[in-house]
Amino acid sequence: MDDLRVLLVDDEEELVETLAERLELRGISAEAVTRGEDALRLLLDYTFDVVLLDVKMPGIGGLEVLKLIRRQRPNMQVILITGHGSTEDGENGLEEGAFDYVVKPIDIETLIGKMKEAARKARGLVGS
Amino acid sequence: MTEQQTRVFEPEDLVFFGAVTASISHELKNVSTIINESAGLLHDLSLGAEAGRRALDPSRIKKMSEDIARNIERSVGILNRMNRFAHSVDEPRRNVDLRDLLLDTVELARRFCSVHGVELRTTAPPEAVPVATYVFGMHRALFMAIQATVLDVQGVLPTEISLSREGDNALVRLRRGDWVPGEQATARRSSLERLAAALGGQVSWDDAAGRPELELRVPAA
DSSP: OOSOEEEEEOSOHHHHHHHHHHHHHTTOEEEEESSHHHHHHHHHHOOOSEEEEESSOSSSOHHHHHHHHHHHOTTSEEEEEEOSSSSHHHHHHHHTTOSEEEESSOOHHHHHHHHHHHHHHHTTOTTO | OOHHHHHHOOHHHHHHHHHHHHHHHHHHHHHHHHHHHHHHHHHHHHHHHHTTSSOOOHHHHHHHHHHHHHHHHHHHHHHHHHHHHHGGGSOSSEEEEHHHHHHHHHHHHHHHHHHTTOOEEEEOOSSOOEEEEOHHHHHHHHHHHHHHHHTTOOSOOOEEEEEEEETTEEEEEEEOTTOOOOHHHHHHHHHHHHHHHHTTOEEEEEOOSSSOEEEEEEEOO
């Protein structure tokens, strides 16, 4: 898939910056922010195929950001990141309209696979 | 279980223990994820250099190895705190420096507060503030006091925590400029008062307009 654009949102700055660099090395355009508020602000002006969103963050939490994105940008797909041993947060996110979720620590190839699937859905290419 | 522990033990103790353990495991998961990504990036860059796509930049390698070392140090700090917390139930009464106990509690509460958008600022005297106490109970009392200043508030001001010695007592004072004790703080009030009493101390709430504060006073050793 060409020109995949993703937004990474996690309050661990080192994590999102490193992950963004790894994605860039694989030809994926990645922006990184550390707060849900910053993500929402960025989404007013820019479009991404996929938002990778941490569930537990200071300020507006991931599930709240997810709801706002689903309402304002229904085509944009969200993949949640959860740090919990259980998958409860991820399952809650699916009920709120997340495309999928990944559990920390992240396997980058699995993540990219999910991102590409999500991007196909965002671009209306599913089943084509 | 000893008499002192029985007196202090409440079902909420397990809830508190669970909340702290969950917070610690979350922190450790974050640290291991950062180390995983840094190691992954090093691997990616090495593969790129091996394939002749790009040269390895020594300054990047140095920075990444420093990032990994810093996060390992961070994880050791978390594990040390977790170990001290786990041992806090060992003895019904132990002599401790309340400064250390307070700083550990503040670190244990930091993520909880951060999720609620509240920063914690702590000041403590340069000299030790010794207390003889049930350490787990004191952790819980301090944690509850911090929670009380965080749960009802939507504002942006930090919670200021100061420790001092006043005569025969150690005094922990919590202030927050935009704190109006509400439903959740009130719900914790009787539990905190009971816990403080079991620890031989007392808690007082000054709800006066202007700058509300909560004081926890325990006998110094």
